[in-house]
Amino acid sequence: xxxxxxxxxxxxxxxxxxxxxxxxxxxxxxxxxxxxxxxxxxxxxxxxxxxxxxxxxxxxxxxxxxxxxxxxxxxxxxxxxxxxxxxxxxxxxxxxxxxxxxxxxxxxxxxxxxxxxxxxxxxxxxxxxxxxxxxxxxxxxxxxxxxxxxxxxxxxxxxxxxxxxxxxxxxxxxxxxxxxxxxxxxxxxxxxxxxxxxxx
Amino acid sequence: xxxxxxxxxxxxxxxxxxxxxxxxxxxxxxxxxxxxxxxxxxxxxxxxxxxxxxxxxxxxxxxxxxxxxxxxxxxxxxxxxxxxxxxxxxxxxxxxxxxxxxxxxxxxxxxxxxxxxxxxxxxxxxxxxxxxxxxxxxxxxxxxxxxxxxxxxxxxxxxxxxxxxxxxxxxxxxxxxxxxxxxxxxxxxxxxxxxxxxxxxxxxxxxxxxxxxxxxxxxxxxxxxxxxxxxxxxxxxxxxxxxxxxxxxxxxxxxxxxxxxxxxxxxxxxxxxxxxxxxxxxxxxxxxxxxxxxxxxxxxxxxxxxxxxxxxxxxxxxxxxxxxxxxxxxxxxxxxxxxxx
Numbered sequence: 001x002x003x004x005x006x007x008x009x010x011x012x013x014x015x016x017x018x019x020x021x022x023x024x025x026x027x028x029x030x031x032x033x034x035x036x037x038x039x040x041x042x043x044x045x046x047x048x049x050x051x052x053x054x055x056x057x058x059x060x061x062x063x064x065x066x067x068x069x070x071x072x073x074x075x076x077x078x079x080x081x082x083x084x085x086x087x088x089x090x091x092x093x094x095x096x097x098x099x100x101x102x103x104x105x106x107x108x109x110x111x112x113x114x115x116x117x118x119x120x121x122x123x124x125x126x127x128x129x130x131x132x133x134x135x136x137x138x139x140x141x142x143x144x145x146x147x148x149x150x151x152x153x154x155x156x157x158x159x160x161x162x163x164x165x166x167x168x169x170x171x172x173x174x175x176x177x178x179x180x181x182x183x184x185x186x187x188x189x190x191x192x193x194x195x196x197x198x199x200x
Numbered sequence: 201x202x203x204x205x206x207x208x209x210x211x212x213x214x215x216x217x218x219x220x221x222x223x224x225x226x227x228x229x230x231x232x233x234x235x236x237x238x239x240x241x242x243x244x245x246x247x248x249x250x251x252x253x254x255x256x257x258x259x260x261x262x263x264x265x266x267x268x269x270x271x272x273x274x275x276x277x278x279x280x281x282x283x284x285x286x287x288x289x290x291x292x293x294x295x296x297x298x299x300x301x302x303x304x305x306x307x308x309x310x311x312x313x314x315x316x317x318x319x320x321x322x323x324x325x326x327x328x329x330x331x332x333x334x335x336x337x338x339x340x341x342x343x344x345x346x347x348x349x350x351x352x353x354x355x356x357x358x359x360x361x362x363x364x365x366x367x368x369x370x371x372x373x374x375x376x377x378x379x380x381x382x383x384x385x386x387x388x389x390x391x392x393x394x395x396x397x398x399x400x401x402x403x404x405x406x407x408x409x410x411x412x413x414x415x416x417x418x419x420x421x422x423x424x425x426x427x428x429x430x431x432x433x434x435x436x437x438x439x440x441x442x443x444x445x446x447x448x449x450x451x452x453x454x455x456x457x458x459x460x461x462x463x464x465x466x467x468x469x470x471x472x473x474x475x476x477x478x479x480x481x482x483x484x485x486x487x488x489x490x491x492x493x494x495x496x497x498x499x500x501x502x503x504x505x506x507x508x509x510x511x512x513x514x515x516x517x518x519x520x521x522x523x524x525x526x527x528x529x530x531x532x533x534x535x536x537x538x539x540x541x
Contacts, residue, residue: 030215136215
């Protein structure tokens with residue numbers, strides 16, 4: 001049974017998480033290779049945030065603080081050996097997906113998202129984080145620097161290198177196959193790396 | 201479609217897809233609380249926790265290096281080694297003079313005690329034809345010999361002004377100690393400041409400090425160069441009889457000269473270690489030469505049967521092959537190596 005202090009702490013965390021919950025879940029999924037992994041990463045970060053919440057004095061900085069916790073958990077998971085590989089759309093409820101002509105468009109979107117996910121998976125964890133937070137989530141370089149706890153120039157360097165690697169990934173894949181097929185690539189070289197794996 | 205727009209399109213698709221079906225915050229919190237309770241109830245498993253710790257260290261090279269370094273320091277701080285250490289200075293002042301009796305020597309002993317700050321002074325009377333002679337003995341728990349020597353000499357000069365003749369002998373007192381390796385390492389590094397010291401004063405201090413560290417026979421010479429530099433030469437000779445394969449080299453303290461608190465750097469320097477090894481009746485010569493940071497090893501088999509000139513050629517050519525340009529001189533089988541100026 002939770003004590004009164006625990007309940008208060010959970011209530012405080014819920015109140016602080018509410019405005020950023022959707023974005024943080026989506027970020028966790030984008031950093032991960034699948035929805036399952038992303039949701040698991042998010043839960044892990046919430047649990048860690050709960051443990052450390054008493055150390056947070058300035059609540060106006062909660063968003064940056066929570067994302068820093070999320071990134072810390074992400075890196076910790078990247079170091080762990082992985083046993084299975086799944087696709088980004090695994091875990092999504094497909095019952096409400098469009099069918100017919102819209103369905104074909106949707107299928108194409110899923111292929112694109114999976115390709116982006118696999119491309120990001122080939123980056124170093126810190127580069128992937130910088131790319132997702134800045135290029136996908138729209139955080140400023142200064143905000144990313146605060147979340148990654150590095151200098152602004154370090155973030156810029158990570159973004160430049162990350163983009164260059166992604167560019168090479170797309171050049172190589174457009175050369176190999178103008179329209180890469182999910183089945184071929186999932187079974188091919190771009191499986192989720194057990195350790196950090198670069199496109200180089 | 202170019203690669204940039206393909207990437208943008210793919211990232212947009214990822215943005216859209218990953219934002220779908222986000223679970224409700226309340227549901228997420230319930231799941232997290234359940235997870236927290238489950239992990240809180242997990243029994244303590246030493247093997248699993250040890251493996252997790254091992255994995256954590258293995259995947260972080262910087263942490264692994266830090267842990268190894270910390271362990272090395274811990275071992276150095278805990279594991280004791282035996283070595284001779286200077287623990288104090290034995291002072292003997294021999295006093296002689298006409299009419300010096302027990303009352304006078306008692307006053308001199310009090311004066312010595314006060315001058316050196318020692319706890320006690322013992323007096324030994326020496327019979328002699330030329331009058332009474334007394335030796336005053338005391339021990340000071342100071343490791344710095346020159347300071348004690350200086351203070352004692354001052355006292356001897358005072359005695360001379362009173363009409364007594366006095367001679368001074370200061371010898372370091374050594375004890376076999378057993379301290380952690382880190383303390384031994386500190387004892388083996390001799391830091392000497394060159395600030396404001398003449399060549400003669402520096403030479404004397406190097407000699408004294410080496411003597412304190414257990415090397416009383418070091419040949420030291422410090423000379424000012426005409427071009428403004430200063431040349432320091434340090435030679436220590438050791439002979440050891442025994443099995444060459446198992447003999448361990450005698451530890452030698454390292455002299456570090458400092459200026460304004462920082463070690464002197466950028467100068468020329470040569471360090472030479474010469475070993476003669478006799479195995480199965482045949483003598484071979486082994487040299488370790490370090491010149492301006494460049495190290496070379498020289499091996500000359502059957503060196504006893506070679507002439508001085510042949511030995512000089514053999515050593516010089518091996519040094520040249522290893523990129524060390526030094527002047528080699530062999531006189532009567534004795535090798536000396538100097539840096540080429």
